[in-house]
Amino acid sequence: DTAVSQTPKYLVTQMGNDKSIKCEQNLGHDTMYWYKQDSKKFLKIMFSYNNKELIINETVPNRFSPKSPDKAHLNLHINSLELGDSAVYFCASSQGEVAVEQYFGPGTRLTVT
Amino acid sequence: GQNIDQPTEMTATEGAIVQINCTYQTSGFNGLFWYQQHAGEAPTFLSYNVLDGLEEKGRFSSFLSRSKGYSYLLLKELQMKDSASYLCAALDSNYQLIWGAGTKLIIKP
Numbered sequence: 001d002t003a004v005s006q007t008p009k010y011l012v013t014q015m016g017n018d019k020s021i022k023c024e025q026n027l028g029h030d031t032m033y034w035y036k037q038d039s040k041k042f043l044k045i046m047f048s049y050n051n052k053e054l055i056i057n058e059t060v061p062n063r064f065s066p067k068s069p070d071k072a073h074l075n076l077h078i079n080s081l082e083l084g085d086s087a088v089y090f091c092a093s094s095q096g097e098v099a100v101e102q103y104f105g106p107g108t109r110l111t112v113t
Numbered sequence: 114g115q116n117i118d119q120p121t122e123m124t125a126t127e128g129a130i131v132q133i134n135c136t137y138q139t140s141g142f143n144g145l146f147w148y149q150q151h152a153g154e155a156p157t158f159l160s161y162n163v164l165d166g167l168e169e170k171g172r173f174s175s176f177l178s179r180s181k182g183y184s185y186l187l188l189k190e191l192q193m194k195d196s197a198s199y200l201c202a203a204l205d206s207n208y209q210l211i212w213g214a215g216t217k218l219i220i221k222p
Contacts, residue, residue: 004155042214107155
């Protein structure tokens, strides 16, 4: 019974392609997040959604777009992939708008060649 | 700007005690988190401090000094499975989490 799940776990693709990463949580949480963790291990928040509304949008390129069909899902779509997009992307969720304890998905390792 | 500082790497011996320090500078403060992240895995929540003092939870304890912008995570009776990265994160006035780069802890037998 995975609390936060992501697919795929690994994604290898070429520059210029468009790809999506899916995230689902079965915890009944209100808020979901997308993080990027680069090779230096910094976790950088990209987006968060609360009740289907974007409440944080950090300075990420507009090639990245979050899509939330419902409270339990927050997918990440990336257009025109670049080499610098290679990283591990984590989805997370928490209860409430405030970033209290967050539950992370297993991560998606994206490699752009 | 906002910043979290913690050592890049620490080494300790199985059965011993280790203290991982974290200093933070944020615009406003609403608490400090510690997360554990094993290699290739997702971060998992360890502790949350918003008031000064020490919070103990089994072998792990977390301390906070708001006036000094300082926290530490104390791990006792170290086990090999404690080898992981430990991430410090501060919640700023907008309730956004500011993350440190993590401290890689290596446990030797």
